[in-house]
Amino acid sequence: MTDRTKEQPIVSVMPDQVLVLEWETVKDTVSPDRVKYLQEIAQSAEAPGNDWLYDLGFKQFSWDFSAALDYFLRFSRCFIRALLKTTELETLRQDAVIDLPAGLVSDFISACPMMAGAEYVTAGMLEGLWQEFNGAFARDIEAFKGGVSDYFREKKPDLHPAGRVFFHLVENKNSDLPFAFMTTYSAGMGANGKPKHLPLKHAIETHDDDELLTLLSTVYKAAEKSRIVTDLIESGEFFHPLAWDGDEAFCFLKEIPDYEACGVLCRIPDWWKQSAATPRVTISLGDNKPIMAGLNALPDFNASVELGGLALSRQEVETILEQSQDLAFIKNKEVKLTKAQLNRLDLVITSYTLVKKYAWLAKYSWHCLILDEAQAIKNPATQQTRAVKTLPAAHRIVMTGTPVENRLSDLWSLFDFLNPGLLDNKTEFSGFAKTLFKRRTKRHTTAAEVIEKSDMAPQKVRNILSGLIIKGKLERVSRGVYKWVRPEPR
Template sequence: MTDKTKEQPVVSVMPDQALVLEWETVKGTASPDQIQYLNKISQTAEARKGDWLYDLGFKQFPLDFSASLDYFLRFSRCFVRELLKTAELETLRQDAIIGLPPGLVNDFISACPLMAGSEYVTAGMLEELWHGFNGTFSRDIKNFKGRVSDYFREKNPDLHPAGRVFFHLVENKNSDLPFAFMATYSAGMGANGKPKHLPLKHAIETHDDDALLTLLSTVYKAAEQSRIVADLIESGELFHPLAWDGDEAFAFLKEIPDYEACGVLCRIPDWWKQTASTPSVTISLGDKKPSLAGLDAILDFKVSVGLGHLELSRQEVEAILEETQGLAFIKNKWVAVDPEKLRQALKACDSIEDLAAPGMTLGTAMRARLVPEKILGREADGQVEVCVSNGTWLTSVLEKMTHPEQIDPVVPDKGFKAALRPYQSKGVNWLNFLASYGFGACLADDMGLGKTVQILAWLSTFPSNQKRPATLLVVPASLISNWQSEINRFLPGLKTCVAHPGFSSSAPQPDKTPKNKEFKLTKTQLNTLDLVITSYTLVKKYDWLAKYSWHCLILDEAQAIKNPGTQQTRAVKALPAAHRIVMTGTPVENRLSDLWSLFDFLNPGLLGNKTEFSNFAKTLKDNPNGYARLRQMIFPYILRRLKTDKTVIKDLPDKVEMKVFADLSPKQVVLYKKAVKDLKQAIETSEGIQRKGLVLSFLLRFKQLCNHPDQLTGSGDFKAAHSGKFMRLGSICETVYEKRERVLVFTQFKEMTEPLRVFLETIFHHPGLVLHGSVPVAKRKKLIQTFQDNAYCPFMVLSLKAGGVGLNLTRANHVVHFDRWWNPAVENQATDRAFRIGQTKNVLVHKFVTRGTIEEKIDLMISEKQALADQVVTSSAEGLITEMDDQDLLDLFQLSLPE
């Protein structure tokens, strides 16, 4: 931290749905008082372990919390509030079961903020969290020696548990005084397990003065704040049933939060609980299909005013304003009327109709939902709620966007060589459906679920006899090899060109030019292609990319454009294309700051401009329900399936193995070529046993070099940029960290374990573990326990031999083979440290291969000739390499990269 930054507590949701309190550095400075409160939070989290959220729910802190911590604190406080409202809690004590209020879980699901692990927040998770609160209270109160009121006082002296007095307000139909009031008290538990109510006047007859004073203590507290209650006590009317008019009932209803804060329980009509006095303006649009597609589509619409659950015409609103304020009986229902807010609602209707006079576009309607002040003006902020309801046509479209199983299927071309799993077929259908309506799509499936295959399957559906511009795929340079491999495997007929000087392509190639000239394709050449692949870095360098109108623009690892201010992001967004798709395995809802830039690329204008979205983000602290509006807007354009989804997991094998191609860094290329030259010179003057030993020593040297040049030279600080494998490992682990998953990284070399640990801690921002042959056996058990514990330990680096036997590390659902043993049996034994009986997660295995090197050639030998798998570079087959003739040997080690 610096003098301009501070530590802020945030909550991350783990894949097993456990909550972990973490600390992140943010801008700003903390005052001494704030530091004191933050220290209390930290101490509570440490002391209470799994119960820290329950405990913090009783506290009040004069701090602005992160959205994630505020969200879960509000949920905990809901439990505390229900606990405080529970009658006869002293009698029930540890047997009390606090039920979930109706609709609470759904409200919290829709209002979940963007945070690490928000995708794991489900109805079942929140219900289990509430159940845990019940268990904590039961355990606490069982061990607490005092009264329940003392327990609350110890938690927070400002909290007052419910007493035994209830205030009741009911409708009194067929009367000039339409409401009835009565005060009762609970006289123990009835046979049905609920408090038994008696009119309060009975307490005068059955209680002595001291007992009556104790019974009415909560009422006297309320009287200190309420003139209504004070008058009821003074007049003695508190002890008798009363009939009230609408004004009296309205005055009483508005004070209910004050009564309940003092411990008086209130039983009131449901219509008051379910509706607020804030009127709403509803824009209903999209009954008919528009002539155009996309966010610029002009939709039919109508505007109405809502009050409670009633929809009112302008004439009805004007009539209400002339006659009523407070409670009004309209269309056989009671509603609360605030005349000023109703007038604002009418003005909002006028503003919306004026704005939509040229036609209401889908984009305008969506922005009205997200940023209502854009339409209503800031003076109406908080006075009127804007709602967007969908007509018949728009409802059907959005329903299919959020439920891909309802979309009509498309069939991949016969040249597509993969058999799609059911969820992958749905993904292809979804991509096609959104493209048909002109919407940008975010394919955000979990790592390992086959996003690349789905994209290739979709590309294969384009009719071959139809002329169209080429598609542009932009990826990190480190992923180009992976895409080439997948295309050759699944869609070899795709006419592809890699617009990158370091990669070969299947043609056409640009004309031969001097090396100092940039790589360039003409429009004529582009029109003969299906797909062009380039890197993010080259988009800003190759200006010819922005002069061609692409059929589709696809971004892989789209988090590369999360920062809207960078030259790279601006260059990518400037590329013209009829359709836009982004791919990411990182949850897009983790960071609010990244979301706008992503959608500004996909569907420009959907989230407003940057200033409008920034203003909306500022309102979220005071209006957390804004997250519900945001999710409602973005989720139709995002398809994210998790490996844990019930609809997905049945389609997956228990282990998903994938090759990860890494490219040599410039430094590695220079050293690799020098090593080949040294090998050539050395074998010319050696023979027999000496030659065998020489070849094996060079084999080791090349493997070290492919890991990191500093491993070979024995010097340097293992900078990530000097190793293609380090860069790919970092990319993979960034996604693992965003999902708060765990990974095992295997290497053959003990000397690599520490550099890998240091590097990974910069990615995970948490300490990790190292296990190799020099770690004492006694310490190994402690390391395993640390990794398997609930506290987040994101990674363990293991030497292959030390980590391959006798370990149980099922917390990990990723396994990385950083360097290859080239013996599947040995690698599988290591993988099985994570994949064991009892593992509840699918394990994703990443096998690193350095492109163009001996690693790739031997991996190809293993893949093509599985019979040799137990012979290559093992004790039984070292001769396979050492006994090659000189030319075959040099061909094996030769660097195979395009010049």
């Protein structure tokens, strides 16, 4: 029986865009309880016709998965969140069709991690996966005998599907009180197939006490978490339109995740939902070609703070910092940023040598870690390489013109930094490299053919390296070292 205490499941994408679960070796020992659960996931994924990824999206875990599995798990959770926000779901049931949120596919395409078969992760593949989730819900809810709320509670007890009450926040820039708040409820489906909205005060006249309590059940859940909602209910203002200043609106906007978790849907300005309304640091490299020696060898670059693609001037940044309110009106946009947030926009440029010296670099969780001249970490045994690999980061990029300097195994250390385990462990990869060299005996045998026929290398390694070589991504390496790996010209 295979010992899974040193392995974890990963996802590979096949040429037909089917997801396949495989196992990779990890450094740390996995607890028996976790191994048992991971094996259940793997068995579920292998069962024909099983909606394992859809079901996995309902669950929360206290540990991290491999980058590839976590990627598809996050996509599944996006569907679950969209499903929970769908109004009149009890009426629609299996006829409900959950649309892809705008921009979601492009966001996931740009964030795709390194994995076996990453080249097959396309917009069409993700759109098809989303439709599979729609089909999984339709089959589930059609076979389920209870209500939609009961279905979600069975999946996960603390999930609350969208109720019929909506919170609205709209802008009125011509007023001293620039925001208006009001509540509505869905009164069934209109002729256009969308929910009809009526002011919530009308429900007092048309619903009896029991019906009104049912209608407001999600609001009372939200009141348990929110002092704002509690005060509105107790004062009676909840059923009437209200004018708010920026501070009141900001406090409301910060609590929206709590409201939606309780089943209350919120209609708010687009700038709050879009990341473009948050200032961000942008680094752009110049077009001037650097000379090969002296200070000018460094590429020219420009650092700026941008809002919605427009650069902020020093005066505009200072305006944000001086604001006493949490919302500032800059470049015709309401800016949701505090001083502390702006002060946390950090960029650190350092050298490989200093990474070993400054232990504090490993105490931060970096958004993106970029290695220039990444062949500097080709030797996994050096202190320098080990120090770099301990830096925590959500995203990792390596830049090098010579990914292979002395031997093919130089590649392993670079991939071990980008996605540990993707090319298996160093011993297995070194064995594969030696096998590749030995098989390279016939003059007209290309490296791609050798890799494809190598029965001593793991299938995952063959798939990855074969793809790299065929695509010519390793053309800019030392020709004298790599000439036996590159495919022969035709």
